[in-house]
Amino acid sequence: MSQSPQNLPETPESHLVLTLTCPDRPGIVHAVTGAVVEAGGNITELQQFSADSGQFFLRLQAKVNDPAVLRTRLAEISPRFDAGWNLDRVDRKVRTLILASKAGHCLNQLLFAQRDGTLPIEVPQVLANHPNLAELADFHQVPFEHLPVTPQTKSAFEDRVRQIVAEHDIELVVLARYMQILSPELCADLAGKAINIHHSFLPGFKGANPYRQAHERGVKLIGATAHFVTSELDEGPIIEQDVIRVDHSRTPSELVRIGQDAESRTLTEAVRLFAQHRVLLDGRRTVVFS
């Protein structure tokens, strides 16, 4: 969420999406919808939510005759409400960097969906700490770069991430089963714009080989959680979750496969929600206007 407007289209009758967040206070919806009226706009979708935290969240889509007027009015209104906002074209593709390691199931689903036109992202780069997904990226005509990660080279890898983010004006970093822990500094740099996926179980399991543990406990549901990256490992704000039913006869390796299905579905759905500006941050929680 940026305070300053960006990606603003100047063409008449644009279909725009506005997200806005501010301390909850009477009059904010009225003021914003007034700005839309002045810009000759018609609201096609509007959702808002007042959180327990006292924070207010709004997402609206509008067909607008004069985007510049809307921008000007929002710039006038926002200081009054101490509001952060972002105005974008509906369906503009979000510039996305994908980080990967060896496993290709999430990368495949993301690249296939973007190529198919069903996931509004563009991917200027895949960066991986293993070489084996090069071919998959090539097939989807996405540049692939391999940079090994060792204790010695980890900071070089992370510098390269920062460089790509800067160079390509990256808006979203997706960890598509990238199996390295990001440094707290990089987590901070990417706060609110990096999404990770991990398996989830009922109950949760600590330590190595959770699928083995899940098998030993005989869990009946295998799940996945997509969340924003924070320096607290796997504790970032949750964006999307899903589960698949299993039974006692599944071997640990079958559980892994089923878990991978859950992971690629859940990550792709989380990326779709983000790319459509449907995910807003409320401290440790998300507000998802799905």
Next chain:
Amino acid sequence: MSQSPQNLPETPESHLVLTLTCPDRPGIVHAVTGAVVEAGGNITELQQFSADSGQFFLRLQAKVNDPAVLRTRLAEISPRFDAGWNLDRVDRKVRTLILASKAGHCLNQLLFAQRDGTLPIEVPQVLANHPNLAELADFHQVPFEHLPVTPQTKSAFEDRVRQIVAEHDIELVVLARYMQILSPELCADLAGKAINIHHSFLPGFKGANPYRQAHERGVKLIGATAHFVTSELDEGPIIEQDVIRVDHSRTPSELVRIGQDAESRTLTEAVRLFAQHRVLLDGRRTVVFS
């Protein structure tokens, strides 16, 4: 959805829910939220939707200091937009008549949930064409009336429905596995305020004993659909649907039991959505602000 406001509370700082629908036009959200501001209100929840049909739908909840002002302003605004609206207290219990036959699974779940305080309805009457659910109604301290239905007495039964609706100012009629077809006249009288439940299958089956047919086709999902009653049998606007997974080993009678689980869940959820004013009609469709 009534053009005229009703159930309007006069106490200060009321928590209100407004639903409004009108032809889609710029300015409507701005006008309505302006009315809330003038009434000293703060919006706690707002959802809106512009349908393909050209119709606009809005539901908002607001904590309002002066409900009378809000009412006055809405009465002024609504003609301009040709809007129908309804203003109610959040959590007011909706007066509900339940029609039943012999099967008690839906009735039990509805009455248990309303008694438990988790379903905001009050039930001044259960009317059934069989006597056997009297005890269940008694237990929940809900008046029960038995009136048999034969070709000769069907119109007497329907007159009694109309009488109860009038007497108790009934807002919702729930057909909780009431196994008789309502006359087109009664369907018309109850348009938009009667909910029915029926089993659903993939694919659908015509004719008698659909569970037997579902068994013969070996379906893998058993479902239920809750919908508004219309004179087109089981073709009314859909409110809620759910399915449960089954396999080849289920006998037709087990499929019936599983289908009943799906029915009672789905009907209770549909009634909850209706009672919270979350279900708006858009021709043959519903807009459900869940």
Next chain:
Amino acid sequence: MSQSPQNLPETPESHLVLTLTCPDRPGIVHAVTGAVVEAGGNITELQQFSADSGQFFLRLQAKVNDPAVLRTRLAEISPRFDAGWNLDRVDRKVRTLILASKAGHCLNQLLFAQRDGTLPIEVPQVLANHPNLAELADFHQVPFEHLPVTPQTKSAFEDRVRQIVAEHDIELVVLARYMQILSPELCADLAGKAINIHHSFLPGFKGANPYRQAHERGVKLIGATAHFVTSELDEGPIIEQDVIRVDHSRTPSELVRIGQDAESRTLTEAVRLFAQHRVLLDGRRTVVFS
């Protein structure tokens, strides 16, 4: 699982269910099915599973002309394979003691389903540490006993549990939101025949008020786990799990209601599986022949 046969029917052409477990070894299925053939039986359902633990599990249903022959043959075979087994009539109702506290959602669903004939249990007694569910039990014509639990009276309550189990030959104890922790001794006494239900979240939460914590983390799925009672709190072998989707707008109290739906469904399903002899124990896991 008892080594000695019980509940054995003597009538010809009985529909029987056999469960058997032993160390995995060639020939066991052949030997058991041979016994069925000798008893003039025809197998209608058979499932078996060889666990990683080296243990073998079998459940079969058969229509048998001479149950006594089957019993005799099984008694001969079982020592050879070091097998424990149980032979019962299909659909015999399992004698079940329900423990409850204040919340009635699980109790209501269990009693309604058994009364409806869709859950094969009979309930000679509900024992509760609060009085308020008496009316619900009365309605279902199930004897209700109230015995408060304090630190001083806890062992008296547990003695009463043991007494009821002995008196009524109880085969299953269901903790239907009974909010007290059983002593390790009672857990041991009821090993493999007591089922508990608890809420489950992705991720799990430690400490008080998990729904509040789930709300704070913004979880997207609310679940429930039914498991056997062990002295490790909420760590017993899992029988059944389910989840329901939620979003950011749900208040903690709505999450509680949704969690209760998940609990009553999941517990009822677990009790059904147990009562149909579909749940076998494999150390810390279950084998569920659903």
Next chain:
Amino acid sequence: MSQSPQNLPETPESHLVLTLTCPDRPGIVHAVTGAVVEAGGNITELQQFSADSGQFFLRLQAKVNDPAVLRTRLAEISPRFDAGWNLDRVDRKVRTLILASKAGHCLNQLLFAQRDGTLPIEVPQVLANHPNLAELADFHQVPFEHLPVTPQTKSAFEDRVRQIVAEHDIELVVLARYMQILSPELCADLAGKAINIHHSFLPGFKGANPYRQAHERGVKLIGATAHFVTSELDEGPIIEQDVIRVDHSRTPSELVRIGQDAESRTLTEAVRLFAQHRVLLDGRRTVVFS
């Protein structure tokens, strides 16, 4: 299901899967498990089902020292029970021909899963009536052939299908959104070994553009059904079904995308079940030993 054994391994200690079906009669499980014992085998998995139709179905996996003995014994037993049977190595990859048109979502998921080693099929050929999926097949190193279908060339296309089936000893033909109707003759030729996928709705819709119709009716669930191909269009025995929840705000084109997700998941799962010999035919139904 072939009467004659095929694909029989001769190596000692093979892990085999046997499927067998015959009229239900006492003694069949005993006879088959006796054959396994004689072959020095240990059963690792066994499921059986007696259908209402009077037909008996069995699937077992066993680790067998002497596969030739097992084959001989089965050949002796089967005439007595009028049984058809098939013996195969567990995890042998099933030779699969994929038919496609323009849409790649199902093809991508199938090829990715087989390449990943999580779907036990090998694909000697993709045959399509449009050229645009050539690149996708190439990437997965699967031969791709384009053969247009017009009223004039339809029988040539079908002849080519038969030719590929014969040449590559094809065991399974998957219609991965192949949008042409097969002739009754080809349906008959491929009976029990061709799988199709189609969207499914509650309720079902006749005629063109079902997603538009589903949108107009405001359905809340979008599904997919994988079934065997028969000459009755979309009426073949059902193998697998799944649904995804939607709401009123989804446009018809979003419903299409969601439906595609359901289709590729459901088809891949159906192919997995088939390739593991878990799907047996019972007239118009399937028995699925999942």
